[in-house]
Amino acid sequence: MSGGGGERQGGTAQELGATDSAANKREIVVNVESSSSIPYHYSNRHSLRLRNSAFFIPPAPLTVASTLPKMGRWETVVLAYKTLGVVFGGLVTSPLYVYPSMPLKSPTEQDYLGIYSIMFWTLTLIGVVKYTCIALKADDQGEGGTFALYSLLCRNMNIGLLSSKQVQTNSSSSHSVLLGSTENKSRLRMFFERSIVARRVLLFIAMLGTCMLIGDGILTPAISVLSAMDGIRAPFPSVSKSLVEALSAGVLVVLFLLQKFGTSRVSFMFSPIMGAWTLCTPLVGIYSIIKHYPSIFKALSPHYILRFFWRNGKEGWLLLGGTVLCITGSEALFADLGHFNRSSIQIAFLLTIYPSLVLTYAGQTAYLIKNPTDHDDGFYKFIPTTIYWPVFIISTLAAIVASQSLISATFSVIKQSVVLDYFPKIKVVHTSSNKEGEVYSPEVNYILMVLCVAVILIFGDGKDIGNAFGVVVSLVMLITTILLTLVMIMIWRTPPWLVAIYFFIFFTMEGVYASAVLSKIPEGGWIPFAISFILAFIMFGWFYGRQKKMEYELTHKIDLERLGMLLSEPGIQRVPGLCFFYTNIQDGLTPILGHYIKNMRSLHTVTIFTTLRYLLVPKVAAHERIVVNRLGLEGVYGCVIQYGYADSLNLEGDGFVNQVTDSLQVYIQNCPDNLTSDHEEVQEEISAFEEAKLAGVVHIRGKTRFYIGNNCGWFDRSMLAFYEFLHGNCRSALPALGVPLSQRIEVGMLYEA
Numbered sequence: 001m002s003g004g005g006g007e008r009q010g011g012t013a014q015e016l017g018a019t020d021s022a023a024n025k026r027e028i029v030v031n032v033e034s035s036s037s038i039p040y041h042y043s044n045r046h047s048l049r050l051r052n053s054a055f056f057i058p059p060a061p062l063t064v065a066s067t068l069p070k071m072g073r074w075e076t077v078v079l080a081y082k083t084l085g086v087v088f089g090g091l092v093t094s095p096l097y098v099y100p101s102m103p104l105k106s107p108t109e110q111d112y113l114g115i116y117s118i119m120f121w122t123l124t125l126i127g128v129v130k131y132t133c134i135a136l137k138a139d140d141q142g143e144g145g146t147f148a149l150y151s152l153l154c155r156n157m158n159i160g161l162l163s164s165k166q167v168q169t170n171s172s173s174s175h176s177v178l179l180g181s182t183e184n185k186s187r188l189r190m191f192f193e194r195s196i197v198a199r200r201v202l203l204f205i206a207m208l209g210t211c212m213l214i215g216d217g218i219l220t221p222a223i224s225v226l227s228a229m230d231g232i233r234a235p236f237p238s239v240s241k242s243l244v245e246a247l248s249a250g251v252l253v254v255l256f257l258l259q260k261f262g263t264s265r266v267s268f269m270f271s272p273i274m275g276a277w278t279l280c281t282p283l284v285g286i287y288s289i290i291k292h293y294p295s296i297f298k299a300l301s302p303h304y305i306l307r308f309f310w311r312n313g314k315e316g317w318l319l320l321g322g323t324v325l326c327i328t329g330s331e332a333l334f335a336d337l338g339h340f341n342r343s344s345i346q347i348a349f350l351l352t353i354y355p356s357l358v359l360t361y362a363g364q365t366a367y368l369i370k371n372p373t374d375h376d377d378g379f380y381k382f383i384p385t386t387i388y389w390p391v392f393i394i395s396t397l398a399a400i401v402a403s404q405s406l407i408s409a410t411f412s413v414i415k416q417s418v419v420l421d422y423f424p425k426i427k428v429v430h431t432s433s434n435k436e437g438e439v440y441s442p443e444v445n446y447i448l449m450v451l452c453v454a455v456i457l458i459f460g461d462g463k464d465i466g467n468a469f470g471v472v473v474s475l476v477m478l479i480t481t482i483l484l485t486l487v488m489i490m491i492w493r494t495p496p497w498l499v500a501i502y503f504f505i506f507f508t509m510e511g512v513y514a515s516a517v518l519s520k521i522p523e524g525g526w527i528p529f530a531i532s533f534i535l536a537f538i539m540f541g542w543f544y545g546r547q548k549k550m551e552y553e554l555t556h557k558i559d560l561e562r563l564g565m566l567l568s569e570p571g572i573q574r575v576p577g578l579c580f581f582y583t584n585i586q587d588g589l590t591p592i593l594g595h596y597i598k599n600m601r602s603l604h605t606v607t608i609f610t611t612l613r614y615l616l617v618p619k620v621a622a623h624e625r626i627v628v629n630r631l632g633l634e635g636v637y638g639c640v641i642q643y644g645y646a647d648s649l650n651l652e653g654d655g656f657v658n659q660v661t662d663s664l665q666v667y668i669q670n671c672p673d674n675l676t677s678d679h680e681e682v683q684e685e686i687s688a689f690e691e692a693k694l695a696g697v698v699h700i701r702g703k704t705r706f707y708i709g710n711n712c713g714w715f716d717r718s719m720l721a722f723y724e725f726l727h728g729n730c731r732s733a734l735p736a737l738g739v740p741l742s743q744r745i746e747v748g749m750l751y752e753a
Helices: 073-083 109-138 146-156 187-194 196-233 241-257 263-292 296-300 303-312 314-327 330-339 342-370 385-419 442-458 462-490 496-518 526-555 560-567 591-600 653-670 679-695 714-729
Strands: 014-016 028-030 040-042 048-050 573-582 602-614 626-630 636-643 697-707 744-752
Touching (some): 073 342, 109 296, 109 314, 109 496, 146 196, 146 462, 187 196, 187 462, 196 241, 196 330, 196 442, 196 462, 196 526, 241 385, 241 442, 263 342, 263 385, 330 342, 330 385, 462 496, 462 526, 526 744, 560 591, 573 653, 573 679, 591 697, 591 744, 602 653, 602 679, 697 714
Parallel strands (some): 014 048, 573 602, 602 636
Antiparallel strands (some): 028 040, 626 636
């Protein structure tokens, strides 16, 4: 490696699994970017020993790799231009369906002024203040979204339910500060750390937000494309609604087939379209303002909102279910952060998207004040006849782009859930060699495609889809507000009066929106709840099964003393070869090892117990990805491969084997215990390594299932049966490492539930 990564200075390592004779061992951390000429270093302090342990874990804090290199002004501007094609599609195309989604009855001039005032302040407070100025600063090493907020809370405090929850790392978040001493902890933080119920509620909220965002990824393409294609019926009334739905479904199929080319290429193709849309709609809006109602901007005064609710009462409250759609796509602004960066998104929103929306809605409202009955087609009716077809083409293409923002966000949040072990393993493809936040999942892509097409063909009415959309938008925003409040209190240590102002304004506003859209559940609002319930059931079932499996393995784990006894039994042989034995517990060895030795009556001469360890950080520095050490028994070693949820497992086949073995050889040559040992002994150990490697390499992993006995309750029976179904149909972790099929061995074992 060419100078990358840097060197960790000193610090105390924690040794997992040392024997008494190995009490003075030190850790070697080796860079894995190159299999040759690998730099190494080790701590100058003795390792701390933990009971029944098997591996080293890296000292806290880790050096976390930065998400993006520093960019110049011109590069940031170019990136801001690219965000138009991915991040803001859903937000900037919302004028297509906001007014048509409102159940307006004989609206007056004052009604329209009140509605525009509501939309303006919603865009300003939620879009500008909450997301652009606050939420984007709560990134988790460059990653955004509901689950990133949850992981940010987990790894800065001991409130996670994940297996790696105790890992602490430095955060590059703008305001994140690690607070270790009890004296500095807030009461709220101490409450969450002590209460398992509170932590489970927090996990449920994060899961719900994730599921709702995925539901958003289904509904945004459906309503955007359907609303745009519906414009063809104005000049051609004979075109049937069924034909519009079929055309919309065909357009979406093409869009989803393009996803495999990656966000960068898609955004490069789509950004000119969104640039044209962002420019033409406010120009039409300015024309409409001048022609129909030049004094429209008097509605910026909040008193029009009060007069609107005073005059309309309950009917005005119900109209909020349509008004909230003006801020659709704002969550994608945060969730797509991993695909770009904070500055580029802020520049694009503040200088182009926000002014465009303010002027477009002003123009629409000015037109409707003079034509109050045209609200069912509130967008296309306000387009001048002479430019109708160019705008129709741009709007249709823009609606396609709008779908991209939530599709990209869905890929990101599902990938985060998978690597944090809250979702079954699926194929995740990194579509950019230099931007690992850009991901694509074939399975997710095609499931989204089928569901989007089904929503259009089954619920073709735009108002029903709009009602469903409103439920998703309001609840996701509300969940983000709650998690951001916790971040402000427990991590940023924001002054209480500022937190109180933030929470009161946004929780009240979004709570009122949520109460209005929940009344629409019978009229299409049930769709996102059904989708979210299914997704949440999958996530909970997977999480429950993984927790039960972990409990069994921790109860029946094998320590080094037990391993030594097994190997010393008569008839146990050490066969030639190099074996990578995968274990997913870090303070012991998997029970499958004992099952394997007892039945096969052998173990390879060189066995490396390997753990793939996902940490609650987006990225782990390259020089800390592989941690190796001796385990105190002849030919037995430990290796931990560490990755964050935004990292890519790009180790393949022999390259992976070479990196680990070269790292161990460097360790053997430079371990402090060997500096005073006989040089011949060191060479013999290295020679044994080479001989084992030449004899053959094998990768062994467990294939476990639960044995559900009669003593299990109905809940355990149903949940574990569901977990077994998911586990049997998801992908293995080994193919991600590129392990050849001829070198893979799976050892079956039944775990008693």
